[in-house]
Amino acid sequence: MTRRIVILGGGTGGTLAANRLQRALAGECEITVVDRDDAHVYQPGLLFVPFGLAHQEDLVRSRRRQLHDGITYRDCGVDHVDVEANRVHLAGGAELEYDVLVVATGARLVPEETEGLTGAGWMSKVFSFYDLEGATALAGALRDFEGGRVVVNVVDMPIKCPVAPLEFCFLADWYFQERGIRDQVQLTYVTPLDGAFTKPVASRELARMLQEKGIELVTEFNTGEVDGAAGKLISFDEREVEFDLAVVVPAHGGAECVERSWGLGDALGFVPTDEHTLQSKVRGNVFVIGDAAAIPVSKAGSVTHFEGEVLVRNVVRYLAGEELDASFDGHTNCFIESGFGKAVLIDFNYDTEPLPGHYPSAVGLPLLKESRLNHLGKLMFGWLYWHSLLPGRDLPGVSTAMPLAGKRFELR
Ligand SMILES: Cc1cc2nc3c(=O)[nH]c(=O)nc-3n(C[C@H](O)[C@H](O)[C@H](O)COP(=O)(O)OP(=O)(O)OC[C@H]3O[C@@H](n4cnc5c(N)ncnc54)[C@H](O)[C@@H]3O)c2cc1C
Incomplete structure (x- = not known):
């Protein structure tokens, strides 16, 4: 009997998993990928958009066209999953039955969870470059910026690509030098971490680079409120950082469809997953790839890529009733x-x-x-x-x- 593999999400992880599975199991399984639109964004390119180094048309391609022949693409939102019944409920009421489910629904930006962030000043002096709309709007604001305090703030961890806000600081230093106004711009990096990065050796090196480039580092700052009208970040312990332009990386959560699926996600909407096999801890026939997984790795495309090989091997082994490979090392x-x-x-x-x-x-x-x-x-x-x-x-x-x-x- 032909087995059915349903993959939720046609981003980095869903696409590469589908293509690898199709190669490994061609003819033995029906593979269906579901996503809510046909626009695959190359997210690492978002970093370059505010500085005019990349544009929307360079970063977006059809999701469907990234999938190998033989894979079915459903352009539709996922409402929720019934893990007891092995069934996906799509927006609009259609249903998909599966033998194996791969969750690749990524991480979601939740700016509305920080008081004031999407209030006064949002998209005029408070921006995020973590989606196309924000990155494009920020390009205009940076072009018009003539000097003052620029603050780059990470609200909370985990975030996608934890180095991207640091990269933004370094590129801003370059950008304002190119424009000849660096001496009129005060650059500050504000993070909830106790250093520039999570790991000690890299944290020391990146802090040294910030200092060398004249970028102030503010640590252990847990942003409780963004007051766009007054131009200040306010932490839960009532410290304040003033800005004329704020570039904020909002808090992240898991996909809403995971949150709506009883028993699938944790409190943040990420899926509890074995960190070495990538099998979910929810059900044996549910596997997880990329940012959707609650495992102690960075939420990064490189990680998603490295996970692909082990995930596909384990889906094949699961279908064959064999022991899973526990070799994913968090690379x-x-x-x-x-x-x-x-x-x-x-x-x-x-x-x-x-x-x-x-x-x-x-x-x-x-x-x-x-x-x-x-x-x-x-x-x-x-x-x-x-x-x-x-x-x-x-x-x-x-x-x-x-x-x-x-x-x-x-x-x-
Ligand atoms: C600014 C920025 C810079 C980055 N830079 C780098 C970098 O330099 N290097 C690097 O390795 N990584 C980088 N990343 C991270 C990288 O892009 C992600 O880690 C990677 O895309 C994760 O893949 P994923 O498949 O888990 O999630 P995504 O690629 O985000 O895919 C998730 C998919 O699920 C779909 N989905 C969610 N909910 C539903 C639903 N209800 N119904 C239907 N579909 C749904 C979404 O539409 C989306 O297409 C960066 C990210 C950002 C934002």
């Missing part, structure tokens, strides 16, 4: 754009924090160090995303497991 890889045509690369996993050295081996891209080569790597990633990562191909020389070769452990 994460981030290019951090640092301005002036350079970038820093970090590579880490559950057990190993970002360390200096080279990637993917002793000869390769420099780790934790600004370099032109890393910037070219970041630019190339855009091409690889559409032509290799989404089609579900392995990247040459890039393994799913984090490589140890090339890393310098003595500096920990």
Whole structure:
């Protein structure tokens, strides 16, 4: 009997999982991907939009056209999942039965959860570059900005791509220098973390870079309110940071359809998942890929890509009644754009924090160090995303497991 695999979400994880599954199981399974529109956004490109370095038309392609022949695409919202009955309820009332469900519904921005954030000043002096609309509006505001206090604020963790707000700071420093007004702009990075980043070695290096570029770092600031009219961020412990222009990364939650599915999500709407097999803890026939998973990794496209191989192997093994592969190691890889045509690369996993050295081996891209080569790597990633990562191909020389070769452990 032909088995049915339903994939919720046609973003990074849903697309690459569908294409890999189609290759592994062609003819044995019917694969259906569901998403609510046909516009796949290359989210890493959003960082460049405010600085006029990328535009909407460079970043958006048809979701359907990223899927291999033989995969069914349903352009429809998901209302909820009945995990007891193995059934997905679509918006409008249609239903999809499944043997295996892959949840790839990502993370959702919830700016309305922060008092005042979407109130006075929203989209005129308070912006987010985390979606196309915000990134495009911010491009106009930055163009018109003639000087004053620019604040980049992360409201709460977890967020997608935790290095993106730091990259924004570095690019803003470059951008205002290019425009010849850097001395009239005070740049401040405001984070709830106790340092520039979560992991100690990378946090020290990134804090040093902020300092070198004249960007003030405010830590342990838990934003309770954004007062756009008065131009200030107010923390829960009543500290204040003043701004003329605020670039805010709103809090994130899981997809609403996960929240509406009884027994599927946790309190934040993410799906409890085994961090090594990517099988959900909810039901044996539910697997999770990408930002939707409640596992201790960064919410990043690179992680989603590395998860793909293990997830697909485990769906195949589950259908064959075999033991699952528990080899996903939390591998994460981030290019951090640092301005002036350079970038820093970090590579880490559950057990190993970002360390200096080279990637993917002793000869390769420099780790934790600004370099032109890393910037070219970041630019190339855009091409690889559409032509290799989404089609579900392995990247040459890039393994799913984090490589140890090339890393310098003595500096920990
Ligand atoms: C500004 C920014 C910069 C980034 N930079 C990088 C970077 O440099 N490197 C990197 O590795 N990662 C980066 N990321 C993160 C990366 O884009 C995400 O981690 C990745 O896209 C996660 O893939 P996903 O499939 O889990 O989620 P997504 O790709 O977001 O896909 C989720 C899909 O689920 C669909 N969906 C949700 N709810 C429903 C519903 N009810 N019905 C139907 N469909 C639904 C959505 O429409 C969406 O298409 C960045 C993200 C942002 C925002």
